[in-house]
Amino acid sequence: MSTLLSVQNLRVSFPTHRGRVEVVKGISFTLGRERLGIVGESGSGKSMTGRAILKLIRKPGLVTADRLDFDGVDILAQSERQMRAIRGARISMVMQDPKFSLNPVMTVGEQIAEALVTHEKLPRRAVNERILAMLEAVRIDDPQRVAGLYPQEVSGGMGQRVMIAMMLIPEPELLIADEPTSALDVSVQAQVLDIIDDLVTRKGMGLILISHDLNLVSRYCDRILVMNAGTVVEECAAGELDKAQHPYTRGLLAAMPVIDETRDELPVLDRTQWAGT
Amino acid sequence: MSAISLGNLDISYGDTKVVHGVSLDISEGESFALVGESGSGKSTILRAIAGLAPDWTGEIAVLGKARSHGVDRDVARQVQMVFQDPYGSLHPRKTIDAVLSEPLDINGIGSRGERVEAMLNAVGLDQRFRFRFPHQLSGGQRQRVAIARALMLEPKVLLLDEPTSALDVSVQAEILNLLKRLRREQGLTYLLVTHNLPVVSFLCDRLAVMRQGRIVEVADVALLKSGRLVEPYSRELLEATAGRDASLADTPS
Amino acid sequence: MTTRDWLLDDSPTSRWQASAGRAYRVFTALLRNPLSVVGGVIILVLVLTAIFAPFLAPYSATGQDLANRLAPPSDMHWMGTDELGRDIFSRVIWGSQITLTIVLLVALISAPLGLLIGAVAGYFGGWTDRVLMGITDIFLSMPKLILALAFVAALGPGINNAIIAIAITSWPAYARIARAETLTIRNAEFIAAVRLQGASPVRVIVRHILPLCTSSMIIRVTLDMAGVILTAAGLGFLGLGAQPPLPEWGAMISRGRTFILDQWWVATMPGFAIIVVSLGFCFLGDGLRDVLDPKSEGK
Amino acid sequence: ATPADALVIAQNIDDIVALDPAQAYEFTSGEINTNVYDRLVGYEAEDTTVLAAGLASEWVADDAAKTITFTLRDATFASGNPVRPEDVVFSFSRVIKLNLTPAFILAQLGWTPENIADMVTIADGKVVVKYEGDFSSAFVLNVLASRPASIVDEVLVMEHAEGEDLGNAWLNTHSAGSGPFVMSDYRPAEIVRLTANESYFRGAPAMKSVIIRHVAEAATQQLLLTSGDVDLAKNLTPDQIAGLPADTVKVETYPQAAVHFLSFNQKTESLTPPAVWEAARYLVDYDGMTQSFLKGQMEIHQAFWPKGFPGSYDETPFTHDVEKAKQILADAGIETPINVTLDVINSAPFTDMAQSLQATFAEAGINFEILPGTGAQVITKYRDRTHQAMLLYWGPDFMDPHSNAKAFAYNSDNSDGNYTATTTWRNAWAVPQELNDQVTAALAESDQAKRNEDYIAIQKEVQANSPIVIMFQAALTIAMANNVEGYVNGATSDFVYYRLVTKN
Amino acid sequence: MLGFVFTVFLTFLGLLAITFFIGRVIPIDPVLSVVGDRATPAVYEAAKVQMGLDQPLPIQFFNYVVGVFSGDLGKSVSTGRAVVDDLSRFFPATLEMATIGIIIGVALGVPLGVIAASRQGSVVDQIIRVVGLLGYSMPAFWLGLVGLAVFYARLRWVGGPGRLDIFYDGLVSPVTGLILVDSLLAGEVDIFWNAVSHLILPASVLGFFSLAYIARMTRSFMLDQLSQEFVTTARVKGVPERVVIWRHAFNPIRVPLITVIGLSYAGLLEGSVMIETVFSWPGIGNYLTTALLNADMNAVLGSTLVIGAVFIFINKVSDVLYRVLDPRAR
């Protein structure tokens, strides 16, 4: 399996009133044309890692890495202009919160179209067709109507699917999906993830799936990174998550209630142990 | 005596009616869950009980007393609510101490210092958080503060609107444990809204499944645990949850 | 433990330490913004000048010397002399007291007034809102200088009345901002929470809504200060601002405008003072906007 | 540059309220009336100090019968209509009937709406003017030379009459006179355009038009003048004038009839002692002001009738002398400080004068709090007698010393109800009976020389002992392009003449 | 719609009532502005009766309001003309200047604000901010006079004070009252250009003030937008920076910007006494001020009404545009 992305000692820091604070503290991983899950509690730096790969961290924030190569291209050395050719077309990212991540004054159709035509000159008709097809693919029933809606007119779950459609439509080589299905109810969630899964297997797309839902990640990924406080505490194959060794990972797993819950008290993480937040 | 009883309750926002003829009876000391699809009116019912959604017809009685349509001061000491969003439910410019003292101040209750201290202990927050501002707390900590605030007036009934859905699993577990412990210690009644069935299973005695503003099924949690809900929509929810959890089914519990 | 550590302590042990810490954070954030530092220094200089005017001014502000009128800037008179031979530099220095008074009083009258009216209108909504906003709109759609003029004419001349007039004309803008902000806040869950605890509307407005509107109000007020100083100058232009011989800057410029072509310094020197002070307020306001904005304060 | 046959003037004309001579009472409207209308007799452009024939070619006065008979000259109105005795009768009677502000000037002759038909009559194609009251025909002629006595074209005016207004509304925006110019356009606060009357009986003026542009800002006037876009700038300050380039602009100074004074309202207890009045006369820095910011704008004059006119008293016995003033106050046992307000019109030079007074009076313990206000505001207060000290000026209504004697030395009834527009009443100064009698006597005096003596005596009395401190007589300094000749500006705005102006 | 008409009506009534009240408490006697200070008591009383000032205040107000609804704004005592006629002359003069002013302000202010925001913190940003703030803090008459001295008297690039050169004055008969329009209607191109040369300086001074305000508001709105997540989304898609700025960040702020522009336009339409005085511009600001200082209440009320109407109209237009341009408001 060829290496698509290789990250070595990635650090992201922000200035605060007590000096720079690192929120990603030197993580390293490589990714082939496979599905990588990143899990970890809120604030552990998952989203920042995803953004850093796309060079989306803005000014006072600082990204450094010994190595950040995408398909042989040194991301950190790319100019803004060069990055534009990569973003969308080759790497794209499903943003975490669809409520804020969609432009409120453009219809969702226009926004999806924009993702497509930025990288590909297509006749209008073809663009339309592709959009409708894509919306249908993410299980939106009435794509024609939804394409004409504004983001505030669609529900949170629809918004997430629109977001996914928008990021999949240029058919990127690498998709970073940041909590792509948190607002969907459980049955729709499964269907949408199946589409992404399908693209990975058929087109050889790489996937980074960010979530704090361990069930979800273990089901849809090949490999899992467990992050805590900006560092990777454990890396394992998805199927072996239940055999995870790190106490933090185990803690996370144990903390989830189950449907036929019998425990009187859920075990909680002893945070002091990992010098967490 | 029933803690909360709803009779044929209709609730509207302006011209649109979002809750249709809901009737429920929750007895004192019970922990009751409302589950169901997004937008089905779960939060709305809670808001109506609290007096924040005044446009309703039907009956609402709390601890045997009929509720008025507005927020009302006497009820404050009997019913309190905890909101979903830990980020939006705390005043950004007030310290935790101020947030917790406020209800005492409003209701003219003395010895605030000790009470605040005791309550912080009760919800498992260290005293060093006392004079922090909300932005200096994590989501879980904020939710503890929100719960503490709701308990300051020692109410009998707590309305909990998705208290953990904005939190990740590890924090969720802490909050759930806390809620469970408090209920045990103080004999509280819970009306909990959630879409997470395992949470219901952990914390509740009974549940009602809602869809499109109506209650489709009321059942005992035992039925949920054993997967014996009857209505199709309830089953759908149950199956999707089960399917997803399947991959980790062998997780040690 | 140094003071700084005490201020930045993440776990303050008293209310006082908590608020001091917040103020200190705002302050250090301001210090990191070059323009707001410039602004702050200007305002500081203004305040110091106003306090120490008696020691700083080389001459009296009102001492006439008709023989030496309209003298150009020189060693003796750094900013020249005016039409009655008064030292402009000294007048500018003394005038800082008046400017500061204007600015403070307007800020203290109109901002709270607007804040209160806007918050009440926004919180209660319905008829209260309609009536209060109707009044606000009436005042807003009235020509501002005219309104001020009318009040000055009605109240009689004098700097205090001018200040009141300016204050009366500037509250509607604040009321609108406060209302808009209240509308977004009033449905917030933390407001619902205090209402559920039995807080009265007065308490909700005063203790919970107003504190949140103040930061945007402070920003707006500092930004408007330039306008306030200029409105005072406009009243001076029409002869209705400060009473002579008070060295009010606006009145000084407007009196000096007949000399502007031949004795430029008479109007330009106080004009320069106004520009510098206004810039100071604007810079500071801009800086505060970046720092106090609750959105940026989250983290 | 301006056209060769047009005179372009920059002037503040927003004082204009009315242009109908029966109503006009402002400076600018006076100027315009003078150039648009003729009177029976008047002070003419060639010599503004001598009463000359106007539309009347000659007249015969009968002091005993109290009549004056005027023979009209052969002249036509600008409209082409001939000037007839009927027009004179019409013009006078409409002033009386309309009874607007300036009507009191003519009403002094004993004319009322009821008797006017008998007082002004036509006999043998001549106009016979009767008057009632103890005064000489010289006084009557001065009255008939005043602005409301302008002769309007009855035919034209009545064509435009609306209801009972005798053409008043129309005349406020048009002209119907026989004067050297016709008002062809008037836009308030923008422009007044006068066009030459080619059929003017003294000969058509050289300028085909006179354009008066409203320019309120003195600095703007200065820019316009130095840029050559106006020929004449009327409201420049002395300091601006001092800085004008001599190669393109010249400056002319015209003494004016207005006197500037400081007066004390006698309703204010602390201002009633005569010692305060006297001390005040020594506390004005006359020289300081006239040699600095008032230079060229005012000269020292301490009596109410202006210098340069028969009957004036030109002595200036008072100078700035603080010690003396203090002495006077001390001798009289006056307690200082005296704190009073000083009302003043809020424009230059009045505010500067007020500040100078404030500074010099403070030296002797009289502290003024200056209250600047707009003209209308100050006058309103003055009329209500609610001021304390007042800094103001006074211009005669017509060029007879009685006009000012009445204002400064006569007050027969000081009661609140008896509103009178005189300086004496407005300052609540109950004038001693002898002085009142002196004023009445002087008015009746028919011997001109004796009459002038009387007025000088009255002025001395007022100067020595009144709560009115007359300080200055105004002068008008006007800057104009070098090529403008023949501009005439007499002692009041009623004596501004454009008809002799030429440009070369 | 009916509700709107009703609120507008109430606003106007309130506006009139307040103005009326102010007019009555000003210690200036309106009769004196008509009759001058030397009128006899009889003349004074007659004028007072004629002006209706002898009647009780509520009656006076009632009469005035009745007059307004029959299109009669009364007569101005300081110009002696019908207020309607005066307004039809003074308001277009202000309208012309304000319109050109706001065009300048918008044409420069918006791009400058956008540029400043898109390069936040850069030298360009600081320069734009300082220049903008200068516009905030410079006394208008000072700038106007200096502008005249330099561009008119010294350089002769522009026409001087007033709306036209004196030879052109009165050549085209007013149709709209806007000389730029009237001269074109009459086919007088020379006059058009002359009017432009007179207009450009005062309009630029006004424009500078609105530019300052518009640029700063644009910048601040843009900064808010640029920190939004959806802008990042656009960047993720790889769209060019130009598109990010103009389509994604700028489009959403069009609505608040229109409100800002509308309000500053309304502000300009109030007329600026100072600019009008310095440029001898026969505008409504001057008219209103003069009227107020003479207690010429008909003129004051009439002008207030016009300005209030403009304000309400502009508010309404921005409301409509709001609904057209912002899907969130639909």
Ligand SMILES: Nc1ncnc2c1ncn2[C@@H]1O[C@H](COP(=O)(O)OP(=O)(O)OP(=O)(O)O)[C@@H](O)[C@H]1O
């Ligand atoms: N602009 C910033 N300045 C300072 N700190 C920041 C900034 N942006 C993010 N952070 C911090 O970076 C840390 C990592 O944030 P990140 O968004 O990557 O968390 P996450 O793992 O995605 O969490 P979640 O599950 O809540 O999305 C957090 O602690 C956050 O507070």
Ligand SMILES: Nc1ncnc2c1ncn2[C@@H]1O[C@H](COP(=O)(O)OP(=O)(O)OP(=O)(O)O)[C@@H](O)[C@H]1O
């Ligand atoms: N303030 C409001 N005005 C108008 N409609 C509202 C308002 N709040 C909620 N609604 C509507 O009422 C319905 C019920 O909303 P509610 O918030 O009770 O749903 P919910 O069951 O709590 O859903 P969720 O699980 O997403 O929180 C929804 O259709 C919603 O759009």
Ligand SMILES: [Mg+2]
């Ligand atoms: Mg994240």
Ligand SMILES: [Mg+2]
């Ligand atoms: Mg809800």
